[in-house]
Amino acid sequence: MKIIAILSVLAAATLVSAGKYHFTQPDHPDILPNAYIIEYYDGVTRANAHANLKKHAIDFKIRNEYGIFNGAAITVKSSHSGSALAGVPGIKNVWPVQLFSPPPVQSAKSNGNSTHSANMNVHHMTGVDAVHKKLKLTGKGVKVGVIDSGIDYKHPAFAAPGATEGCFARYGKNCRVKHGWDFVGDNYHLEGTPVPDSDPMDCMGHGTHVAGIIGGDARNIKTGPKPLLPWVGVAPEVTFGAYRIFGCEGRTGTDIILAAMELAFNDGMDIINMSLYGGPAYKNNPMAVLGEKLIAHGMNIAACAGNDGGDGVWMVADVALGDSATSVASFDNAYAAVYTLTYAGQKYPYSPSLAWGNNRFIDLPATAVLYPVLDKTGVLHDGCKAGDYTGHDVKGKVVLLFGDLASCGSVVRGNIAKSLGAAGVLTVSTPFGMTLLAGVDALPMASLENRGGEAILAAYKKNPRNVIGWSKVVSTVMIEGGGAPADMSSYGVDGDLRSKPDIGAPGGNIYSTFPRAKGSYALQSGTSMSTPYYVGSQALLYQHTKSKPSGPDVRRIFKNTATISKHWGSKTFTSAAKQGAGLINVWNALTTSAHVSPDHIDLLDSVNLRKTQQITIKNVGKKSESFSLSHVPADALNSYSKNNTFPHSRPIIEADYATVAFSANKVKIAAGKSAKVTLTFTEPKNGDAKQFPLYSGYVVATPSTEGSPSIHVPYIGLKGDVRQVPIMDTDLGFPLLMVTQANGTVIDVPNNDFNFNFKTAAPTVIVRYGSHTPDGSIRVYSAATKHFLGYIFTPWWGAAFGETGRNKNKDANGLFDARQYDWRGQVFETAQSTTPVQLGPGLYNLVAANQKKFTKGAYPADYEVFDLGNIMITA
Structure with missing residues (x-):
């Protein structure tokens, strides 16, 4: 009875706890209007949550219900905002439904000409060719879910082993695509209603290309278009689940992606591939939250690091920011x-x-x-x-x-x-x-x-x-740059200085399957291609070990044994913020006799420097082994060399190297045993702390047995005080106060005495973030009393506060990427408010304020504060 009483008290406390509304990211602003993902507190049932929403007069329609995630996606038909939902008892987190576009597609059509086999098969870069030949591994018995645009399951490259033709019925005898679901239908463009069915046939192309990299096999095709050469994916006998989240064109929402993730888990997938493109953010996004839950239940998840390498640091994508998920960078194929x-x-x-x-x-x-x-x-x-x-x-x-x-x-x-x-x-x-x-x-x-x-x-x-x-x-x-980290692959780190991406794989100029209606084979580039390469490699490891190791264990093995790489034409090693642990080396991963943990070290910044670290080396071989410890420094990335407030699109490479002292330079470890080594890091002597260089490198343990692969751990640190890293792009004059006219045109404020009108001349605040902030806010004060009135609220962006990632340099039209708040007088009076309040005519003071990283959020001491001046509202 005591236990029941305690649980009842805890449940009651949970139900009155305030939830949190997470806003859209500046680099990923598109949302589905009035659509939200809500996560319930543990112990809150669907019935409880629905009842609480109704008690707060929220009129809603269920889009999707989730189980493992313990939440739902809803469309709100009343005037309530996401912040209002977060104030409902029992709701823990609320996110707007964000829209994801499929990555662009570029194809090379089969035309029967002779070509070099290296182009068709990048496995020589990773040791997969040796794994196929010497270990005879194919991924047989491993289930891989592809959350994408579907799979052309009738493509002969997805036929069962020994079959010369593809399957002619869904999930049929000759088909390796054994599971799947179409969540949207061919004509889904978001504006309409999804028309789901059991047929995940791909009419876009991206998912088929991804699946081919994981496990296509075009070596014995007798019918239909032939590949340029006999060609094979990483794990050509895996069983697929095809979870279609895109129509033939257009975008999809995070609500559908979450549903696909849960179905893949319920269908028994061992690994899921998410070649999806998000923006830079913190790890508190719904896909990362669900991903961590699924990984804890035994499924592995890999996702793209992103294709924003041309925008500089802080740009790694949000889909794989979970602590246990794997963020995969891209390396270019040596041939094309x-x-x-x-x-x-x-x-x-x-x-x-x-x-x-x-x-x-x-x-x-x-x-x-x-x-x-x-x-x-x-x-x-x-x-x-x-x-x-x-x-x-x-x-x-x-x-x-x-x-x-x-x-x-x-x-x-x-x-x-x-x-x-x-x-x-x-x-x-x-x-x-x-x-x-x-x-x-x-x-x-x-x-x-x-x-x-x-x-x-x-x-x-x-x-x-x-x-x-x-x-x-x-x-x-x-090709120029071949075999090196791809220029387009996104740089880390995230807003908490966490080490992402985790590892790299071939992703530039990759030949793979394509829908038969679109030519059957295609050449594509991106972290969309490197991610399935890593996923296929995991399948080989599963088959080799005859087990299903946890996500963190799999990631550690591949990171430990990756090949530390250099930029094309460079004599120094590429930053870990670009390549993670390096280029995947599958042969080493499957034949190593040692592991080292953790699989990465986050040193943070100079103020919070984690100077002393400990690694554990485990000998999983059959005999004693001695290991020599060494340090391999990598390029430092300077993004603020000119005291600029927006990072360079191409970081300046510097020789700012940390030093590492080892408690033992050599250790001998018996078979099956472990040894701990203490590392003491000293920040680089070179490098200006006021320019915040990101330095990195690798701690390497080399076995004495000739031919045994070395193992290593990457580390990343920031020299300087991360609290001083610029957040707002003041170089271009942001934040800006402008005017939105009745016709939607945005103009400069005509003069200092200009009077605004919420209906015909609305004040507009434009902000541009150069790096992440835990709280990007736009505040409204009474100009007369200095009393805080609330946070600006707009129907598109919601209330202007909360975690925010950085902006890209330019948008698709070549314009500087920024976020625009057209303010019509509504504010949220506090961060816990549930509905906006309408302000009337008066004299107001607008302030943009961004919380500095690694601070507690005391205002104004912990913020960048920009006073935009007083504005007179006449109506």
């Missing part, structure tokens, strides 16, 4: 099957824009000659301004431009060139590789490697009459 052009007798690869179309080479007449757009000093313009073309006649010509996307996007430069009558656009990538361009309709547009672009420019200067020739078939070439 690409279309090429010839110029001055030399052949150069190019990457056509997405707008130009899949499976489509550029074919322009010889009269469309090359025309570099040069300034007076002979340097290429980037073509981001019409003025770059002053004095240049480009009509009917293929313009050559400097391709730095930090200045503007490909859409902007494409539209300018098109308006001037250019026949096509070639951009010279920087610093290397080929950039995937969005491009514009009806304009041939492509990127060139940096070295190729420079060579073409040099040849033009020698002879401007050279003619471009365009190939009609793909060729295999060794």
Whole structure:
């Protein structure tokens, strides 16, 4: 009876505890209006939660109910906001339903030409080829769930072993896709109602490509389109679950993603692949929360680190920020099957824009000659301004431009060139590789490697009459940057200085399956491709060990044994904030005789430096082994070298190296036993603490037995006080106070005496975050009394407070990415308020305030504070 009484008291306390509303992230702002994900406190039933919502006069419709997550997705039909939901007893967390777009697709169509086998099979980079050949592992008996656009399960590459044709009925005899569900239907575009059914056929393409990387097998295909070469995925005998969350085009919501995660678990999937793209954030997002629960129940989860490498640090994506999930970075394939052009007798690869179309080479007449757009000093313009073309006649010509996307996007430069009558656009990538361009309709547009672009420019200067020739078939070439961390792969760390991404895998220029209706095979790039490579590798480990190790254990094994890598052409090792523990080495992972934990070390910043750490080395071999301890420093990343408040899009590489002292430089460990080694870190002597360089490296334990793989642990730290890292981009004048007119146009405030009107001239606050903040707020005060009145509230963004990730540099249109609050006078009086209050005419003071990292949140001492001045509201 005492226990029951105690539990009753705890349950009562839980029911009156205030929940928390988590706002959208600046880099991932799109939400489904009036739709929310709510998580209940432990012990709160669905019936209790529904009753409490109704008691608070909240009119709602259930979108999805969850079990393991203990919550629901709802559409609110009354005027209540997410913050109002968080105030309902029994509700622990509330998130808006955020929208995820599938990543862009670019394909290389099979055309029967000869090509190099290395392009079709990146397994030589990772040791998977040796695992297939020597250990005969195929992933047999392992179930892998693919949460994506579905799978073309009739593709012959997904046939059962020994079958020469694909399955002709869902989950049939010859089919390795044994489980699945379509949550949305072909025509789902968010505005409509999902039309679910049991058929997860892929009509978009992304999911089929992902599944092929995990476990496609095109070595014995007898019917249908043939691959360029006999080709095989990482684990060609896995059993698939296909969980379709996208229609044939368009986006999906986090409510559907959560439902797919739970069904994959209930279907018995051992691992789920989530090649989805979120924005930079803290780990308190619903997918990460559910992911941690599923991992605790025995399922492993891997997700993308993101493709925002061109935006600098703090950009790692939120899907895999859970403590036990794996965030996977991308490495470029050393080879690529690409279309090429010839110029001055030399052949150069190019990457056509997405707008130009899949499976489509550029074919322009010889009269469309090359025309570099040069300034007076002979340097290429980037073509981001019409003025770059002053004095240049480009009509009917293929313009050559400097391709730095930090200045503007490909859409902007494409539209300018098109308006001037250019026949096509070639951009010279920087610093290397080929950039995937969005491009514009009806304009041939492509990127060139940096070295190729420079060579073409040099040849033009020698002879401007050279003619471009365009190939009609793909060729295999060794590409610039191949075998190294991909330029597009996102940098960490997250807002708490946690080490993400975890590990890297091949993701650049990866050949895999594609829906039969779209050509059957395709070449794609991204962390969407590296993630399934890691997932397939886990399946091989499961089969090898004849067990299902926990998510943290699997991740540790692969991180311990990864290959620490360098940037292309570099002599130093790439930062752990870019590559995690390094490029996955599956042979080492499956043959290692030792483990080391933890699998990463977060040193934090200078003020909170975790100077002393302890690692545990375990000998899982059959004989005693001696290990020598050493330290491998990696590149430091300086993102604030000019006292800038928004991080550099390309961090400056510095030789700011920490030092590590070991309690023992060598340890001998008996079979089956462990040894602990204490590490003492000293921050780099080089590097300006006022510029907040991220330094990193690897602690390595090398066994004495020749041929045994070394094991290592990555670490990351920030030199300086993270509380002083700039949050708001003041370099560009943010935060800004502007005016939104009745027609929606945003203009500058006309004068200091301007009177605002909530209906026709609404005050508008625009903010731009350069790094994460635990609380990004916009506050309203009485100008006369200085009394705090509340936080700005808008129907789109909600109330302006709470955890916030950083913005990208530019949006898809080449404009500076920022968040805009069109204020119509509503405020939340406190962070615990449940409904907004409407303010009337008066004189108000607006303040933007961002909590500094690693502070307790005392206002104003722990905040960046920006007084936007007083505004007069007349009506």
